Amino acid sequence: xxxxxxxxxxxxxxxxxxxxxxxxxxxxxxxxxxxxxxxxxxxxxxxxxxxxxxxxxxxxxxxxxxxxxxxxxxxxxxxxxxxxxxxxxxxxxxxxxxxxxxxxxxxxxxxxxxxxxxxxxxxxxxxxxxxxxxxxxxxxxxxxxxxxxxxxxxxxxxxxxxxxxxxxxxxxxxxxxxxxxxxxxxxxxxxxxxxxxxxxxxxxxxxxxxxxxxxxxxxxxxxxxxxxxxxxxxxxxxxxxxxxxxxxxxxxxxxxxxxxxxxxxxxxxxx
Numbered sequence: 624x625x626x627x628x629x630x631x632x633x634x635x636x637x638x639x640x641x642x643x644x645x646x647x648x649x650x651x652x653x654x655x656x657x658x659x660x661x662x663x664x665x666x667x668x669x670x671x672x673x674x675x676x677x678x679x680x681x682x683x684x685x686x687x688x689x690x691x692x693x694x695x696x697x698x699x700x701x702x703x704x705x706x707x708x709x710x711x712x713x714x715x716x717x718x719x720x721x722x723x724x725x726x727x728x729x730x731x732x733x734x735x736x737x738x739x740x741x742x743x744x745x746x747x748x749x750x751x752x753x754x755x756x757x758x759x760x761x762x763x764x765x766x767x768x769x770x771x772x773x774x775x776x777x778x779x780x781x782x783x784x785x786x787x788x789x790x791x792x793x794x795x796x797x798x799x800x801x802x803x804x805x806x807x808x809x810x811x812x813x814x815x816x817x818x819x820x821x822x823x824x825x826x827x828x829x830x831x832x833x834x835x836x837x838x839x840x841x842x843x844x845x846x847x848x849x850x851x852x853x854x855x856x857x858x859x860x861x862x863x864x865x866x867x868x869x870x871x872x873x874x875x876x877x878x879x880x881x882x883x884x885x886x887x888x889x890x891x892x893x894x
Contacts, residue, residue: 648682651681651682652681652682652684652685654681655678655681655682655685655688656682656685656687658678659678659685659687659688659691662674666691666694666695667694667695667698667699671691672692672695675688675689675691675692676692679692684715685715686711686712686715686716686719686720687712689708689709689711689712689715690708690709690712690720690723692708693705693707693708693709693712696708697709697727697731698874702731702732705727709723709724709727710724712724713741717744717745717748718745718748718749721741721742721744721745721748722741722742722745722749722754722756722761723756723757724738724741725738725739725740725741725742725745725756725764726738726742726756726757726759726764728741729764729767729768729771730875731874731875733771735767735768735769735771735772736768736772738764738768739765739768739769739772742756742761742764742765742768743765745761746761752788752792753788753789753792753793758799758800759799759802760785760788760789760799760802761785762781762782762784762785762788763781763782763785763799763802763805765781766778766779766781766782766785766805766806766809767805767878769781770809770812775809775812775813778809779806779809779810779813782802782805782806782809783806785799785802786798786802786803786806789802798829800829800830801826801830801870801878801879803822803823803825803826803829804822804823804826804833804835804836804839804870804879805878805879806822807819807820807821807822807823807826807836807839808839808878808879810822811839811842811843814846816843816846816847819839819840819843820840820843820844823836823837823839823840823843824840827840830868832863832866832868833863833868833869833870834859834860834861834863834864834868834869834881834886835860835869835870835879835880835881837856837857837859837860837863838856838857838860838881838885838886838889839879840856841853841854841856841857841860841889842889844856845889845892850892850893850894853889853892853893854890854892854893854894857886857889857890857893858890860881860886861886861887861890864881864883864886869881
């Protein structure tokens with residue numbers, strides 16, 4: 624019933640817009656935006672997609688509807704369609720959607736150059752120094768993009784800036800859930816083993832049961848020739864992994880994601 628009522632509202636607004644000129648077109652868009660916020664249709668359902676189409680017919684400049692229509696394609700792996708629809712939302716309202724497209728490009732498409740461009744443009748477009756994108760400091764996403772582009776020095780600088788900014792601005796509690804892990808992984812890649820271990824220690828201080836942090840600290844310890852410390856960490860990594868304390872995502876492989884067999888293979892070096 625709610626879907627029917629909202630659709631009727633959309634049709635009526637469209638008729639008013641067609642018949643009465645610019646003023647009513649603006650009114651139609653205001654009504655379409657109100658209807659967008661009112662609907663509780665399941666995202667990605669045929670009813671929701673049809674409703675977004677109706678809103679776009681009534682108000683082609685409604686960026687929210689273009690973005691909402693794009694999301695199911697992203698989650699289902701149809702990145703070409705997502706990019707087209709999301710591109711329209713960005714075109715209409717860049718200050719509201721550039722950063723979203725940026726992190727999606729990095730996370731889902733591994734389009735590090737494109738995602739970085741979006742985030743840098745958003746950072747220059749929107750005032751304020753502390754910007755969070757999908758619960759993550761914008762510079763963490765930039766750092767992951769730079770790392771994906773094999774610019775490790777720039778990535779490390781951005782990781783440092785994000786973590787230091789969070790601490791200086793709001794305190795240690797504002798450091799992102801996995802920020803120390805991500806920076807530690809980069810240091811591990813750069814063979815800064817002591818620096819990596821310090822970051823994994825800090826990560827464990829935030830999330831004491833995170834299997835990934837123990838696993839990668841074990842990797843660093845193995846490289847340093849410290850089998851005792853490595854095996855102890857691998858035992859913890861295995862225990863917490865079995866209990867479900869590890870990084871996972873329903874759509875993509877996340878940075879630093881591990882599988883059970885990674886732990887098992889590393890444990891073969893233990894007595």
